[in-house]
Amino acid sequence: MTHDSARPAGASVSAPATAARYPQRARTFRWSVSDIVVASTLAVASGVIFWGWNLSYHFVGTLFAFYPPVETLVHGMWLFPAALGALIIRKPGAAIYCEMVAASVSALLGSQWGLTVLSSGFMQGLGAELIFLLFLYRRFTLDVAMLAGAGAGLAGGVTYHWIIPMYAYAPLETAIHIGSFALSGAVIAGLLPWLATRGLAATSVLSPLASRRAHQESAFGVGRVRP
Numbered sequence: 001m002t003h004d005s006a007r008p009a010g011a012s013v014s015a016p017a018t019a020a021r022y023p024q025r026a027r028t029f030r031w032s033v034s035d036i037v038v039a040s041t042l043a044v045a046s047g048v049i050f051w052g053w054n055l056s057y058h059f060v061g062t063l064f065a066f067y068p069p070v071e072t073l074v075h076g077m078w079l080f081p082a083a084l085g086a087l088i089i090r091k092p093g094a095a096i097y098c099e100m101v102a103a104s105v106s107a108l109l110g111s112q113w114g115l116t117v118l119s120s121g122f123m124q125g126l127g128a129e130l131i132f133l134l135f136l137y138r139r140f141t142l143d144v145a146m147l148a149g150a151g152a153g154l155a156g157g158v159t160y161h162w163i164i165p166m167y168a169y170a171p172l173e174t175a176i177h178i179g180s181f182a183l184s185g186a187v188i189a190g191l192l193p194w195l196a197t198r199g200l201a202a203t204s205v206l207s208p209l210a211s212r213r214a215h216q217e218s219a220f221g222v223g224r225v226r227p
Contacts, residue, residue, distance in 0.1 A: 029091050029092055029137065030091075031089075031091055031093075032208070034208040034209060035089050035091060035094075035209065038088065038089065038206075038208075038209060039085055039088075039089050039094055039097055039098055039101075040101065042081065042084065042085055042088065042098060043081055043085065043097065043098040043099075043100075043101030043102045043105070044101065044102075044105055046080065046081035046084075046098065046101075046102035046105075047101065047102040047103070047104065047105020047106045047108075047109070048105065048106075048109070049077075049102075050077075050078060050102055050103070050105070050106035050111075050117075051105070051106045051109040051110065051111070053077045053078070054106060054110075054111050054112060054113075060074060069169055069173040069174075069176045069177040069180065070176065070177075070180045071177075071180075072153070072156075072157065072177055072178075072180040072181035072184055073180045073183065073184050074184060074188075075153065075156065075180075075181050075184050075185075076149065076153065076181075076184035076185045076186075076187060076188025076189040077188060078120075078124070078156070079099070079124050079128070079149060079152040079153060079156065079184075079185045079188065079189035080149075080188060080189040080192065080193050081098040081099050081101075081102040081125075082095040082096070082098060082099040082124060082125045082127070082128035082129070082148070082149075082152045082189065083095065083128050083145055083148045083149050083152065083189050083190050083193045083194075084098065084189075084193035084196060084197065085097065085098025085099070086098075086128060086129070086132050086140075086148065087140050087145060087193055087194060087197040087211060087214070088197055088200070088206060088209060088211045089209065089210070089211070090137060090140060090209070090210040090211055091137065091210070092129075092133070092137060093129070094129075095125045095126075095128040095129040095132060095148070095152075096122065096125035096126055096129050097125070098125070099121045099122070099124055099125030099128070099152075100118070100121050100122055100125055102121065103117045103118055103120070103121025103122075104118060104121070116164050119159065119163065119164055120156060120159050120160070120164060123155045123156065123158070123159040123163065124152045124153075124155050124156045124159070125152070126155060127148075127151040127152040127153070127154055127155025127156070128148040128149065128151050128152040128155075128189075130151060131144065131147045131148040131151045132144070132148060140194075140197075140211070140214065140217070141217070141218070141219060141220050141221065142191070142194050142219040142220060143220060145190045145191065145193060145194035146186040146187075146190035146191055146194070147186070147190070148189075148190055149185035149186045149187070149188070149189035149190025149191070149193070150182040150183070150185045150186040150190065151182075151185070152185045152189055153178075153181040153182035153183070153184055153185025153186070153189070154178065154181065154182045154185070156181050156185070157177060157178030157179075157181040157182065158178070161174060161177075161178065197211055197214045198214050198215045198217075199215070200214075201213060201214035201215040201216075202215040
């Protein structure tokens with residue numbers, strides 16, 4: 001007679017037995033094949049969205065003709081792959097990788113800003129990446145996601161004003177322009193990707209990834225990657 005058959009009916013399985021049957025996954029920052037495939041697919045799809053957004057931006061930009069410095073309120077559309085990639089992959093480099101690949105795809109499809117989108121893509125990805133690094137890639141809560149989006153927007157604003165100068169405003173208007181960029185990043189590239197990650201996790205499509213239980217995490221809780 002085996003040990004299991006000797007166990008009284010209705011007795012609970014011990015913790016060691018449960019752990020043996022359902023082994024925990026070790027926390028690692030090394031990218032897996034699944035990470036690379038998902039991040040690349042996500043980034044390419046985002047690049048196509050960039051391309052479509054680029055085509056429509058001439059019209060969208062006219063909506064802010066009454067006060068051009070606030071046009072960056074919609075610039076979060078160029079930032080979302082950074083936070084989304086980091087929230088889904090949850091490993092170093094995901095924000096920069098997804099933003100750079102998306103920018104490259106939009107440039108290849110045809111962007112009115114040419115190859116300058118690569119520089120801005122890197123800086124925007126870096127802005128988000130630094131926020132996740134600040135939390136050691138262990139917090140993926142709503143507040144961190146929005147900070148990452150705002151960081152991407154802040155980096156984008158700095159890039160457009162002083163690294164690849166595309167705007168020339170007075171100091172007050174410059175502050176409003178960059179502040180609007182950061183606000184747009186917090187909402188469009190922070191809040192929305194956080195919600196999207198939870199939605200995807202709930203469908204089990206993220207099961208091979210570290211974000212597989214994102215839908216079970218508290219919005220403002222610890223937010224650690226759980227096994």
